[in-house]
Amino acid sequence: xxxxxxxxxxxxxxxxxVFGLNGLLHFYNPPPPTGDALTWFGIMAAHHWMNFVAVExxxxxxxxLVGRFVPLGLTLLAPVIVNILLYHALLWxxxxxxxxxxxxxxxxxxxxxxxxxxxxxxxxxxxxxxKL
Amino acid sequence: xxxxxxxxxxLLGLGFVFFGCAGLFMHPxxxxxxxxxxxxxxxxxxxxxxxxxxxxxxxxxxxVLFGGTLPFGLCILCPITVNIWLFHLLLHxxxxxxxxxxxxxxxxxxxxxxxxxxxxxxIWTTKARPTV
Numbered sequence: 321x322x323x324x325x326x327x328x329x330x331x332x333x334x335x336x337x338v339f340g341l342n343g344l345l346h347f348y349n350p351p352p353p354t355g356d357a358l359t360w361f362g363i364m365a366a367h368h369w370m371n372f373v374a375v376e377x378x379x380x381x382x383x384x385l386v387g388r389f390v391p392l393g394l395t396l397l398a399p400v401i402v403n404i405l406l407y408h409a410l411l412w413x414x415x416x417x418x419x420x421x422x423x424x425x426x427x428x429x430x431x432x433x434x435x436x437x438x439x440x441x442x443x444x445x446x447x448x449x450x451k452l
Numbered sequence: 453x454x455x456x457x458x459x460x461x462x463l464l465g466l467g468f469v470f471f472g473c474a475g476l477f478m479h480p481x482x483x484x485x486x487x488x489x490x491x492x493x494x495x496x497x498x499x500x501x502x503x504x505x506x507x508x509x510x511x512x513x514x515x516v517l518f519g520g521t522l523p524f525g526l527c528i529l530c531p532i533t534v535n536i537w538l539f540h541l542l543l544h545x546x547x548x549x550x551x552x553x554x555x556x557x558x559x560x561x562x563x564x565x566x567x568x569x570x571x572x573x574x575i576w577t578t579k580a581r582p583t584v
Contacts, residue, residue, distance in 0.1 A: 389577075391577065437575070438574070442571060450570065
């Protein structure tokens, strides 16, 4: 099981390091979408919104690869993955294989690192923070 | 201090429930297409992306209002707040008074993140181990 967890962590980290670097350096340009998706993507790129997403992907991916701050890396990548899925579900229903793969890897890692996230759902959160 | 946290909770929760319900049930005044902000707002509205965000705002606000689910509610609202900031700052098409709400929301979230820091401690640890 240890090797499966390590493999999932390294794979998810590598995917987002590559995606993040590509978002900043553009060494591979996938075929562009059409219609509203193209308009949307053009605006997001022209106003550097995509650069912010790329930096977040890169930082999240590196944290997973390095192995320190794995829960923080998963926390940074989770909203990015949600938005990638929304993009494919609502705007561009093609080429979502990678999106499904990162969703599965993220959910698997959230599950095996659940000890770090369980306090978020503690039924009495006041009890686990020292009094101010 | 307890009263301050309670006030922050109610303000943040009610604010997001209000904005979420407004986004879900009221017909919005969208800027015309032709500008970056107009195109983006119209696309988001037409494909239903703003509906998803509005629903998540309402759910996050309710989770912050109910006792015991506040940290999970913040997990939903914080990424939305980041994107609200990016929308205002990167498309720089909004008047300065439009930033009052994001500034207020951000202050409330930081106070609550600190007041409930015990719930988020697991995310910041450097030596997280898989549970299984």
